[in-house]
Amino acid sequence: MKPIVPATLAIAALLFSGCSASKVINTGGDTKCKDFTSQDEKKQNDEVSKMLKDKSGADPSNIEISATRLSVTTYCQTVGKxxxxxSEAPHG
Structure with a gap:
């Protein structure tokens, strides 16, 4: 087997394994509620941090990340689909 075949198979397996993009790539504000609510706290913080940085251009503080994560979680569990x-969740 040529060395490229195992790498190609591994990439194909990842692409067709059913992983959503936000589980592999930090999609920030484009993350969907269904993906966000299934993530652990660290991944949620990463998504929120990217969303806030994309919006303001500056690194958000830990308190801003935590408050926004709580707002997004509440939104996704109530009125969000x-x-x-x-990014549709109300946040500062």
Whole structure:
């Protein structure tokens, strides 16, 4: 087997394994509620941090990340739909 075949198979397996983009790539504000609510706290913080940085251009503080994560979580569990983007949640 040529060395490229195992790498190609591994990439194909990743692409077709059912992983959503936000589980592999930090999609920030484009992350959907269904993906956000299934993530652990660290991944949620990463998504929120990217969303806030994309919006303001500056690194957000830890308190801003935590408050926004709580707001997004509440939004996704109440009025947000599974396909709603987390950037649609009310936040500072």
């Amino acid at each position: 599974p396909d709603s983007k987390i």
